[in-house]
Amino acid sequence: MSENNKAILEAANAAIAQGNYEGFLSFCTDDTEWTFVGDRTLKGKAAVRQWMATEYVEPPLNIVANLIAEGDFVTALGDLRIKDEDGKAAHYSYCDIWRFRGDKMVELRAFVIPAEVKAETSNAA
16 A cells, blocks of 8 residues: 555656645645644635635746655655746655555645755865
8 A cells, every 4th residue: 555655656756846736735635734833724625726726826947856655644745846837946855654444545744844945056175
């Protein structure tokens, strides 16, 4: 079950990357609940759909560093870049903990923090 849940999350993330938000939502239960720790909780697909419409002016760049699956849970660690309506990019580091019911994502607990983008430096003298 764990490996299947990882594959489902990867497919859902691929839909987001293509701007296919309805495709992403097809992987969620109707009663999905997303908690952005320290911020807000979204209850149901309609609330998530509305949030995506305002937050994802264009598809976010999601770089997943690790996916860890155990039982009904998949944890994703990574970095996000999201552009606002003015085209300005905001960078975040995140830890998403997804809970599955059957083959659908039923719950998200997201820990998202702003991250500075560090310029590459050279050690050459």
